[in-house]
Amino acid sequence: MAAKATQAAKTMAGKAVKTAQAAKAAQAARSASRARASGPADYDAIVVGGGHNGLVAAAYLARSGARTLVLEARPKTGGAATTEAPWPDAPEFRVTRLSYVMSLLPPTIINDLQLERHGYKIYPMGPYYQAFPEGGSIKLYADDAKRNHDEISRWSKKDADAMPRWDAWLAGLADVLGPLLLTVPPNLGSRKPRDLNETLRLAWRHRGLGVRTIADVTRLMTMSIADLLDDWFESPQVKGALAVNGVIGTWAGPYEPGTAYVMAHHSIGDVGDGHLGNWGFQEGGMGAVADAIAQAARLAGAEIRTGARVGRVLQQDGRAAGVELENGQQITAKVVVTSLHPRTAFLDHVGRANLPDDFVTDIEHWKTRSGVVKINLALSELPDFTADPGTNLQEHHTGSVEMAPTMPYIEQAFQDARNGIPAVRPFSDGVIPTAFDKTLCPEGYHIMSLFTQWVPSDWSEAPHTEELQAYAHRMIDCYNEVAPNFKSSILHADIVGPYQMEHEYGLVGGNIFHGELSLEQLFHMRPAPGFADYRTPVPGLYYASSATHAGGGVCGIPGMQAARAAIADRRATARRAGRHRLHRP
Numbered sequence: 001m002a003a004k005a006t007q008a009a010k011t012m013a014g015k016a017v018k019t020a021q022a023a024k025a026a027q028a029a030r031s032a033s034r035a036r037a038s039g040p041a042d043y044d045a046i047v048v049g050g051g052h053n054g055l056v057a058a059a060y061l062a063r064s065g066a067r068t069l070v071l072e073a074r075p076k077t078g079g080a081a082t083t084e085a086p087w088p089d090a091p092e093f094r095v096t097r098l099s100y101v102m103s104l105l106p107p108t109i110i111n112d113l114q115l116e117r118h119g120y121k122i123y124p125m126g127p128y129y130q131a132f133p134e135g136g137s138i139k140l141y142a143d144d145a146k147r148n149h150d151e152i153s154r155w156s157k158k159d160a161d162a163m164p165r166w167d168a169w170l171a172g173l174a175d176v177l178g179p180l181l182l183t184v185p186p187n188l189g190s191r192k193p194r195d196l197n198e199t200l201r202l203a204w205r206h207r208g209l210g211v212r213t214i215a216d217v218t219r220l221m222t223m224s225i226a227d228l229l230d231d232w233f234e235s236p237q238v239k240g241a242l243a244v245n246g247v248i249g250t251w252a253g254p255y256e257p258g259t260a261y262v263m264a265h266h267s268i269g270d271v272g273d274g275h276l277g278n279w280g281f282q283e284g285g286m287g288a289v290a291d292a293i294a295q296a297a298r299l300a301g302a303e304i305r306t307g308a309r310v311g312r313v314l315q316q317d318g319r320a321a322g323v324e325l326e327n328g329q330q331i332t333a334k335v336v337v338t339s340l341h342p343r344t345a346f347l348d349h350v351g352r353a354n355l356p357d358d359f360v361t362d363i364e365h366w367k368t369r370s371g372v373v374k375i376n377l378a379l380s381e382l383p384d385f386t387a388d389p390g391t392n393l394q395e396h397h398t399g400s401v402e403m404a405p406t407m408p409y410i411e412q413a414f415q416d417a418r419n420g421i422p423a424v425r426p427f428s429d430g431v432i433p434t435a436f437d438k439t440l441c442p443e444g445y446h447i448m449s450l451f452t453q454w455v456p457s458d459w460s461e462a463p464h465t466e467e468l469q470a471y472a473h474r475m476i477d478c479y480n481e482v483a484p485n486f487k488s489s490i491l492h493a494d495i496v497g498p499y500q501m502e503h504e505y506g507l508v509g510g511n512i513f514h515g516e517l518s519l520e521q522l523f524h525m526r527p528a529p530g531f532a533d534y535r536t537p538v539p540g541l542y543y544a545s546s547a548t549h550a551g552g553g554v555c556g557i558p559g560m561q562a563a564r565a566a567i568a569d570r571r572a573t574a575r576r577a578g579r580h581r582l583h584r585p
């Protein structure tokens, strides 16, 4: 006991010395940074985080002529858009480990960065498919009204007739909301002439909307997906199918207000600069999207360093002046673009003392839960559904292979998690990318990706390894009820819960979008009122994460907009400096 106490005292003394040394080193580093930042900067721009948004920002910055450096903490780029081989004894199986399908990447980015030349290749997804535990199944097609009518008629003739009207209604709303994704949110409430001007411009652009459209947008923004669907459809099977998009990545069941908008966010097909594809699979998994963007950035001249974890943002005279890596190395630049979760980017890297109090409070209050668990499976054969038999590749294997039979089923999964237990019967948005993509595993085998919800939101605080395994088994059992070969076909399983998402990928709270898509966190509120234009309270520091407007999702818009803001400011500064030089006697 005494020996232990002596040892503890020694350890404490050692720690105190180390703390004092660390404080001294930090002080020295700060002085050094002040000195270094007053000389020529190492780079024109530093991008913190090599997720797809950071890479998009880097590509645009480099294309504008800025000497650009990307610093990524992990050994590889991509962030949540990543393809990995999670089973060391089976490296021939690769999974798209977190995000799994593409839709929202605008044609502007694809064309500007020539992504198709660098490997961006999308296979459009097949139909939405649900096999029901009580028997039967439903398929819904993105673009085939006739077949939708036939499928839905099996469950409700009334719903089959309502479907074309629903599709048209949604398309009309998407026409309004889509272009807003590429709009820089105005600073609502500000009386500065520039902000007032932007607000008026936005209002003017929407002057033709009319009373009905405004009412429909209001409904979409405020209603639950359950109430909205109840207004349109009667069959539980059809409503279950349409409800999934309302709760993807959301800490809210289908009866929560605001989930109707989440559905729209996932259903928008056109952001105003060209029609987007339907949801699709990237060849090589989502990591290949990030690789294509990284290649575009490199070709434009950007340098990308992996294994480089940033510890803080350097500042000089109230402006961003570069970054300090966790190993103490300092790198200077007049422009810093950060693409990290807002808590990390601002509270950790900039520091509360360097930020306005209101902004600090807003970021502290930022909601970042979701209770998502990603389950990646290697399969020896395709699921053989009782309702649609056969392990040969069929159309129903090629799209979403869901486990979300009805809205009450989805709601119960959420209520379990809200009450502090993992869902007894989780819901899943499943896909089998290898129905098209032959690059992920050997011929004859398949990869299946299950995006599942919910576990309690505080599971981001501890690994919960065994409980996650039990949860995954229950999820697999649910599929096994409708496809009895499922369980026995599983060769390998990889389970990624909220704790791993936070600690390995930087997704604080396990939220897949760096922050919930709840109404109070959208548009001019994302990530905080007054700072939704991709600028931050620190001049020279720009914000490009999915926690800005148009995020989340693998859409690249935050990266592009943050780079545009930085480039515009850089040019304005250069113009001012030019004028200043001209006017100097």
Ligand SMILES: Cc1cc2nc3c(=O)[nH]c(=O)nc-3n(C[C@H](O)[C@H](O)[C@H](O)COP(=O)(O)OP(=O)(O)OC[C@H]3O[C@@H](n4cnc5c(N)ncnc54)[C@H](O)[C@@H]3O)c2cc1C
Pocket (backbone or CB within 6 Å): 048, 049, 050, 051, 052, 053, 054, 071, 072, 073, 074, 077, 078, 079, 080, 081, 097, 098, 099, 100, 101, 102, 103, 104, 308, 309, 310, 311, 339, 340, 344, 372, 374, 451, 501, 504, 505, 506, 507, 511, 512, 513, 514, 544, 545, 546, 547, 551, 552, 553, 554, 555
């Ligand atoms: C399970 C899951 C499923 C999803 N499914 C889809 C989907 O199917 N389709 C879709 O469109 N979207 C999906 N999403 C959302 C989408 O993946 C994210 O919104 C998007 O990838 C986030 O991109 P980002 O560049 O903003 O951030 P991130 O991808 O999080 O990138 C941030 C990067 O910063 C790095 N980093 C963190 N800390 C530091 C540091 N201190 N120093 C340096 N680097 C650091 C991280 O390692 C990471 O690479 C999903 C997300 C998850 C988690």
